Amino acid sequence: MNSRVFAVVDELLPEVTRVNLNSASVREKLENNTQNQEQQGRVGAAAVGVLGNSRSLDLSVYSSNEQNGDALDWRNDERVRRSCEVGKALRVAVLVSGGVDSSVALRLLCDAGHSCTAFYLKIWFQEDFENFWSACPWEKDLGFAQSVCDEVGVELKVVHLTDAYWAKVVSETLAEIRAGRTPNPDMLCNSKIKFGEFLEHIKDTPFDRIASGHYARVERVGLESEGEIVQLCLSPDAVKDQTYFLSQLAPSQMSRLTFPLGWLTKAEVRGVAEAMGLANKQRKDSQGICFLGKVKFSEFIERHLGEKEGFMLEAETGEILGVHKGFWFYTIGQRQGLRLSNGPWFVVAKDVEHNVIFISRKYFSEKKRRSFRVGSLNWISGHIPLDVTTMRCKVRHGPKMYNCSFEFDGNGSSAVVFLAEDDQGIAPGQYAAFYQNDVCLGSGVILEFSLGVDQQVNVSALALEAAGSCMDIDVWKQSKNAKSRSAYILKGEVEERRRGSRSQQSTSNLENVNESSMLVGAPSSFPSEEKVTPTADAGFWPLSTFLPQLISWLRKVS
Structure with missing residues (x-):
């Protein structure tokens, strides 16, 4: 082992690292430099800061x-x-x-x-x-x-x-x-x-x-x-x-x-x-989450959270485009695994309460964001930086950084971050790390805004309403064969129509819907003058009657 031990010879080191910290002059400069920078809420970028004002x-x-x-x-x-x-x-x-x-x-x-x-x-x-x-x-x-x-x-x-x-x-x-x-x-x-x-x-x-x-x-x-x-x-x-x-x-x-x-x-x-000549010199780097090894993250999630089907709604219209296996399998900005035609499609929002994910083709043009809120802020130095106007930010692992500034709340536990450029993949639950020059100051958790406030640019009021009033998935799957794909049918109306149908038809009629009937109810927010009376056959809206009304209403609210 001794043959491999470094010789500690100061002369081998360049001037930038050869600092005698026992020197009174150097110690005085170090203390003054540290005090000055601490007053500004930051410390020099590295030990070389003791040699001058380099940040x-x-x-x-x-x-x-x-x-x-x-x-x-x-x-x-x-x-x-x-x-x-x-x-x-x-x-x-x-x-x-x-x-x-x-x-x-x-x-x-x-x-x-x-x-x-x-x-x-x-x-x-x-x-x-x-x-x-x-x-x-x-x-x-x-x-x-x-x-x-x-x-x-x-x-x-x-x-x-x-x-x-x-x-x-x-x-x-x-x-x-x-x-x-x-x-x-x-x-x-x-x-x-x-x-x-x-x-x-x-x-x-x-x-x-x-x-x-x-x-x-x-x-x-x-x-x-x-x-x-x-x-x-x-x-x-x-x-x-x-x-x-x-x-x-x-x-x-x-x-x-x-x-x-x-x-x-x-x-x-x-x-x-x-x-x-290490024994593992040719070994490949590990990839993914450390505790999963060869297990895919989706497999891990399925094992512990299971699957629960929910709707994929188009963010702009609220139209049902398909069924997913659980919102927890998807993240904001995700493109892969949606299995939809006429794409590309992107996940732009999630409604956790109703197990709905909103998707759009316009993710990159509309999801860009320059500001977000962070909480649970951790500062490695133990104190909040006083100067938060000249920081840089990473919103994910990788080389990309943004110039940014802060606006703290009252007690400093959370803040709004303003980026100098747009970012297209900010995800609640991830972290934003903050830097001054080459020093990492700390990080905070990106917070989730309410669906109606933070994501209203991407998710229309129609889609938000649809998320809370979607038909049962089994009913939709049956109606899909009849080309009935709208999201606007309230659960209460579904049950009411089932009861009405059973009073006039056999209980199997709902399972044999033909193309002349739509499992779609007129939303209660339709203008009164545009409402029509349901036909007598079990309370369904004939396609020829309903579509013109829907198109007219959509034009008025768009």
Whole structure:
């Protein structure tokens, strides 16, 4: 192991990182700089802020050519030395998953001379999905993790957090889906399990740092003994950057963290894994939600929430276009899986109470939005930024950012966010993360507006009324064969017509509707002069009588 330990020689470091924090002049400048920026409600972008008034670190200076990742000399690369805190001789608890990223992180920390112990968090509940695989997926992950630990020469411990994961991530995810929102299990996993339950698990052990293979930077400004400020900063790899998923962390959690891959790109990490000869160097990255493995999210939802048929209504007209298997399978902006012709169609809204989803062809032209409300705001620094006029925002994981500003409510627990550009896929239940320069300030949950207020641009009054007055699905399926597809039949009218029909016909007549009859009732909001009297045959509206009235009424209200 000693042959791989870095030599701690300041002369090898560039001027930008060679800062003697014991120097009185530097300490004075650091304290003044920190106080000034704290008064403005923000802290400098990185430790280099102590050298001047620079607010942002130019990540491009530190980003190597991604095509040359395999050429990285990780033992002497100043970025790696910085992110691994070379020279501090720390005791580090390293979270490993069996994947390439966490394995490289472990090896880098060991090479940096730290005393490391590896931990594998077992969160699988594979017994719920025994029909989806022949072998437990976590056993393969654990096998790779053990192989890497054996190569590096560190102990691997398995921590069982299945019950906590179910209670704090899976159950909350299901509750959000039942409420019609789009949750983010990975956000919950980081804040409540990896850096929540796990920190509680090791609270009585003397670890200085908790490390993982996340693509994010941890910058420490100032002296730990004098109130060190810890910041979460962007990775130079904009595509892999994971600050969005870490933006719900609390100050007490951030103070313990270190991310050895913080200054590296994915291509560089792959190259380092090859150069190190790790057992899992060729292993593919995991995709999807961490606890599902090979199980599709839709399969997971079906297993725990089941199916319940509901109508798909056209947002502009309220016309029934089809039947879905439960609103919880769909998210705002979704295009795939609707199985409708004459598209493309998009989900633009959901009526949770009536199990209705509204769809439209005009999603991209009408669903654009520049403002939304957020709640449950979490600020990594522990305080609300005073300057909220120069922030940037991510509304999902990925490189896209928007310039934005805030308007807080009275107590600061929620706010309206104003984007400088339109976004087409803002989904209630997801998170919006906020940044100043390259520092992630925190995040909040995107709130769901009432259907009539927030989504009225997309969903017409006709469609909203139709959602609450749709016929029974079984009746619609029967009438579909008779080309009766309008949504405007009140449930009470359906029952009344059934009773009227039975008094004059056999009970089977409703099951044999011919094309001359419509299972459609005139809405009570029709103008009185336009109403007509139902025919005597069981109270149905003849097609030739009803359609002209409907067309005339629609023209008046449109």
